[in-house]
Amino acid sequence: MIEHLSNHTDLERVVLVSVKTPEVTELQVDEYLDELAFLAETAGAEPIKRFVQRLGMPDTKTFVGKGKLEEIQAYIKENDVATVIFDDELSPSQLRNIENTLQCLILDRTNLILDIFARRARSAHAKTQVELAQYNYLLPRLTRMWTHLERQRGGIGMRGPGEKEIETDRRIIRTMISKLKEDLKKIDRQMMTQRQNRGKLVRVALVGYTNVGKSTLMNVLSKSEVFAENKLFATLDTTVRKVVVDNIPFLLADTVGFIRKLPHHLVESFKSTLDEVREADILLHVVDVSHKGFEQQIEVVNQTLHELGQSQKPTLLVFNKVDAFSYVRKDDDDLSEKVKINFSLDEIKQTWIGKQADKCVFISALNKVNFVEFKQMVYNEVKTIHAQRFPFNDYLYDTDQEFDNEEE
Numbered sequence: 001m002i003e004h005l006s007n008h009t010d011l012e013r014v015v016l017v018s019v020k021t022p023e024v025t026e027l028q029v030d031e032y033l034d035e036l037a038f039l040a041e042t043a044g045a046e047p048i049k050r051f052v053q054r055l056g057m058p059d060t061k062t063f064v065g066k067g068k069l070e071e072i073q074a075y076i077k078e079n080d081v082a083t084v085i086f087d088d089e090l091s092p093s094q095l096r097n098i099e100n101t102l103q104c105l106i107l108d109r110t111n112l113i114l115d116i117f118a119r120r121a122r123s124a125h126a127k128t129q130v131e132l133a134q135y136n137y138l139l140p141r142l143t144r145m146w147t148h149l150e151r152q153r154g155g156i157g158m159r160g161p162g163e164k165e166i167e168t169d170r171r172i173i174r175t176m177i178s179k180l181k182e183d184l185k186k187i188d189r190q191m192m193t194q195r196q197n198r199g200k201l202v203r204v205a206l207v208g209y210t211n212v213g214k215s216t217l218m219n220v221l222s223k224s225e226v227f228a229e230n231k232l233f234a235t236l237d238t239t240v241r242k243v244v245v246d247n248i249p250f251l252l253a254d255t256v257g258f259i260r261k262l263p264h265h266l267v268e269s270f271k272s273t274l275d276e277v278r279e280a281d282i283l284l285h286v287v288d289v290s291h292k293g294f295e296q297q298i299e300v301v302n303q304t305l306h307e308l309g310q311s312q313k314p315t316l317l318v319f320n321k322v323d324a325f326s327y328v329r330k331d332d333d334d335l336s337e338k339v340k341i342n343f344s345l346d347e348i349k350q351t352w353i354g355k356q357a358d359k360c361v362f363i364s365a366l367n368k369v370n371f372v373e374f375k376q377m378v379y380n381e382v383k384t385i386h387a388q389r390f391p392f393n394d395y396l397y398d399t400d401q402e403f404d405n406e407e408e
Contacts, residue, residue, distance in 0.1 A: 011046040015076060018050070018087040019058045031293045035260065036087045036109065038211075043115050045083065049075060062097050063090060073102055085112055089263070092141045110137060110263040117266065125187050132180040133266050135173050142166050142173075191275070201242070202250040202385045204378070205280035207305065209297035210257025212288040213320040217365040218254040221245075221375075238276050245379045248386050253280065258304045260296075267307075274308060281385050283315040284378070289348065289362065290324035314381055317356050318374065319348075323364040 016036050020029045029052060037047040053068045062069050063086055072084065083105045090098070090108040098106050107115075114134050121127040206214040218224070222241035239254045253276040267274070277283070285301060287294050298317075305311045325345050343351075345362070353360050361377055363370045 011044060012083055013048050013079070013081050014040055014045045014083040014085050015049045015051065015072065015081050016040070016047050016085050016087065017064060017072065018052050019064060020052055020054045021057060028293075028296070031296070032087055032260070036085065036112075039109075039112050039116065040085055043112060043119065045085075047085075048079070048081070051075075058088065059094075060091075061094065062101070063088070063094050069098070069101055076102065076104060083107060085109075089261070095141055109261060113259065113263055113266065125184075125191070128180055128183050128187065132177065132184065133263065135177050135180070137263070139170065139173050139177070142169055200389050202248075202282065202382045202389065203253065203276075203280045204243075204250055204282045204284060204382065205253045205255055205277050206284050206286055207255055207277060207301060208257060208286035209288065209301055210259050212257070212286045212291075212297070213365050214254055214257065214286050217284075217286060217318070217320065218252060220365050220368065220371070221378075222252055240276070245375050245382065248379065248382055250382045250386070253277075258301050260300050262304060277305070277308060277310055280310075280313065282381050283310070283313050284318050285315050286318045286320050288321050289319040289345070290321040290326070294319075314385075315359065316377055316381060317352070317360045319352070319360070319362045320365050322362050322369055323367050 016033055018029060018033055018036070020026070024032075033050055033052070037050075040047050051064070051068065051072055053064045055065065059065055064072070075081070076084065081104070084098075084102060084107070086098075086106070086108045088108060089110040090106070095106055095108070114130065114137060117130045118127075118134065121130045206218060208214055218239065218241065222243045224241055238256070241252050243250055243252045255274070255276050283305070285298075287298055291297065302311060322345060349362055358377070361370065361374050363374045
């Protein structure tokens with residue numbers, strides 16, 4: 001199996017590296033590095049230093065320039081750092097060149113996210129998806145430093161004359177990829193059958209950036225106990241619950257959170273997980289309004305939904321964590337331009353409610369702030385589709401009636 005950063009007993013000291021290109025602002029670089037640091041902490045590491053270099057574009061050979069790489073090399077030697085993490089996906093040649101210079105473990109953003117996914121996966125389905133994504137990522141990046149695979153020992157005729165270990169590793173990985181794809185096909189068929197067995201109930205999917213409170217909202221709505229934690233990708237396995245709001249039942253799915261530069265291998269491997277989004281009738285787009293970069297997070301989610309072909313579905317924008325919102329009030333005599341950090345929650349509400357009309361609500365899932373209005377808005381959306389689906393049936397349900405939960 002693949003060794004993960006998070007398997008270390010003590011916190012591993014790491015260094016973070018980023019390139020600031022002309023199209024990225026200083027504020028965005030800070031936000032991206034804050035997120036990378038959060039990812040590293042989620043994986044069980046301790047970021048102790050950040051390196052940022054201004055370049056027109058990342059260096060094709062070493063991502064950063066020669067001088068910056070030497071600066072990083074000097075720092076990690078002086079401070080006994082064994083791991084350096086880059087805030088972009090490195091090409092196989094960049095990875096090799098950087099490893100040759102720094103002589104330490106090099107991770108990029110994709111590898112780090114894969115590591116967290118591997119740690120968070122609970123079900124056999126999620127574990128299979130993560131393992132497939134890992135092998136797809138690692139296949140073109142095998143180097144002489146590769147020591148993670150359990151190699152076949154002994155056995156006459158297992159290796160041809162002069163065959164290198166790295167070629168053996170590639171063959172093992174390709175075999176594993178084929179097996180995992182077949183395993184996923186079987187699981188996907190089983191999940192498709194489960195979805196078909198749910199009948200015609202209206203389906204609602206929680207979508208949003210990672211760590212915005214989707215699982216907490218799921219717990220409150222469904223009165224269940226889905227795992228929720230203040231870490232990135234706390235929830236990985238798709239969970240489906242039957243929920244009743246007033247007199248109408250519907251299915252609510254909690255899905256894996258999106259993130260900036262979501263690795264292509266994860267999108268491909270988690271196709272069946274994203275099928276919950278594809279098959280949903282309504283999307284609840286949950287946003288952490290207390291996050292300073294929430295508007296960029298909204299754009300990331302919208303872009304991902306567009307790539308999935310799901311951007312036209314009825315969507316309710318749910319601004320969560322109003323209880324955690326804070327801002328810096330400008331003095332009346334301060335004539336400088338007002339920036340986003342100076343906007344109050346009321347000002348943000350007016351802006352977004354103006355944009356979204358009746359498709360926008362501000363709540364706190366943790367403290368149930370404004371929950372009556374939120375549930376009413378969900379009810380109205382579900383009722384519209386429910387009435388179209390069951391035009392000749394007056395489905396009236398006891399609001400205290402209990403339903404069996406479904407979990408995948």
